[in-house]
Amino acid sequence: MHNIIKARSVASKEKLLAISGLLSGAIIWGLIWYPYRLLEQMGVSGALSSFATYLIPLILGFTLYSERLRLRHFPPILLLIGLTAGWTNLAYVLAVIDGEVMRVLLLFYLSPLWTVLLARLLLHERLRFHGYLVMVLSFAGAVVMLWRPNLGLPLPQNTAEWMALSAGLTFAATNVLSRRAEASDIWLKSLSVWVGVSVLSLLALIYQPATLAALPMLPVSGWMWLLLVSILIFAVTLTVQYGLARAPANQAIVIFLFELVVAAVASYLLAGEVMTAQEWLGGAMIVAASLFSGKLEHDTYPA
Known part of the structure; x- marks a missing residue:
């Protein structure tokens, strides 16, 4: 009896910690666009700030995990997770710097729609009622939010919005791929994210070498923002x-x-x-789709 009570106590504590971890991530990602915008105003491009703020967590991660890290046991699927998570985070940063924050986030949260489609293609999960409801609500919400009678088709209207849309797609891909990498521990998955963002940001910088000139002229406050965001990203990941x-x-x-x-x-x-x-209405429909997506766990079956 004592062991059962102890086991329940441990499970309850782990659940509380899990909820706290997810909630902290939601809060930080709801605010982190602001320092990235401040850095952009100081001359630090989105690609450069992304590279700097993910390189530091990457170095810390390798340092702290080096004794247990065995590359020969690195599952290939983590490379795909690194690419999809890398683009998710980089595209998100680039989108919130140049776009309207709420439109960017609401386009990003079309991810339940993409999750339904990718789960069907990659995991061979067929849908019932809730799955199709998620797809209809997500798509309808996007149409309502983006519809402009004088602009023709309801598509994203600028680069930032296309970035947000693509980030939501790769976020869904990351979630689906993570289902197939359940055996990998937290550190390996986190390292995959940090590597992915660092590599993709570096590739972007290769085509924008002039942006590096901003670092020598960056004020102390800029360096402090870079350090703070790096620490937050390390912890929140x-x-x-x-x-x-x-x-x-x-x-x-x-x-x-x-x-x-x-x-x-x-x-x-x-x-x-x-x-x-109009944007609130479309956003509410996308949020509703995200809420209904929680039913997919119990409403899918193998093809």
């Missing part, structure tokens, strides 16, 4: 990976939606951005 490994998928997606609340308040207070009624 680990805590989110911990949460994803222990919290049910339906619970995780609901918790992540808190990012939208944080970003809505922050974008209004810090950037003076206000969404139209």
